[in-house]
Amino acid sequence: MTTLSLGPSPARRDALARRIRLLVAATIAYDVIEAVVALTAGTPASSSALIGFGLDSVIEVFSAAAVRAPAGTGEAEPSPLGIVIAALSLAIMPFLSDAQRRAGREIGSASAVADSKQTLLCTYLSAVLLVGLILNAVFGWSWADPVAALAIAGIAVKEGREAWRGKGCCAPTTQGQACANSPVR
Template sequence: MSAATLTDERRARLHGRVKFIVFFTITWNVIEAIIALSAGALASSAALIGFGLDSVIEVASAAAIAWQFTRKDPELWEKATVRIIGVAFFALAAYITVDAILAFTGVREPEHSPVGIGIAVASLIVMPGLAWFEFRTGRELGSKSVQADAKQLLLCIYLSGTVLIGLLLNSLFEWAWADSVAALVVAVLAIREGIEAWRGDIESPLEVLEDLDHEEVTP
């Protein structure tokens, strides 16, 4: 069923689903941001601080979606909302890059962070399912802003994995540079996603999501 052929009842149900996703995303990421930023500050971890800031940006992105879907005609606000999400990606990339450079130059030396490892693992468990659910909803609605917000969640998955690797390498082998490398990888990903969001070119970066193009969506 395409966005053009959705019944009013189905569209209303999907709008309700978007609101639930937004509420869950904001709640989860507020908690995640508090933990990650606190642990990152204590450990002087550029990657972990970037992870926490990504959670803050995800809250802003979800809030933009919430605002859009409180409008009488959410579809009219698609372009503006997608642009806001694109700017959020760029802001994240800028901060992470600066913080990683400071770590590379020795201004900040990351320490071990068991709490950081724990929150990264928790995110890897929760985010994939939520991202898939939101992307599927946005695809059925034909909403680029909802799909762009789902890509924020996908970036969180990349970020969680990258940060986890950096933290583990630093903890196990005392490779302090791994934290900065992890942060820069995330910055590059954020720039790429920001450019795509700004252009309105929302493509699924996961093969499982690509399959939705060929899947018939049922109520």
């Protein structure tokens, strides 16, 4: 007679959880080093590729940190300071974005207008962060933190892909004009 296995034994689960913690820690440590080296080398060399690689490493650090709770390796604690900075960013960034956009249009700088879109994106990211932090602090839903982190990473990846393809906020249509798909005109 064959028995159905419902997954690893409790001892095996513990061993796997320890392995995941070790692998996540190693990934985070390496990605931090990779980011620091790439950004440190890329900045004086004015290498967009190296800087982009370093920034991707930063995203990987956050991505690795975000899987800690779902993997059973740690839960986020409530962060009143995090809630304050997220709320401040949510309140301040739209005004900064608007001011950048208006000044960029007036001077005819597509780059400044595109940067205003990045600042506006920070508003959306701040909102996602704030929701995750509040759900954790008020309801004790620690899972909301890694979900918010994954949403933030997804938004950042989507924005990066659009920029790479020339569809994002950093792709001007002609000299001095914002990109065609920009809602910020």
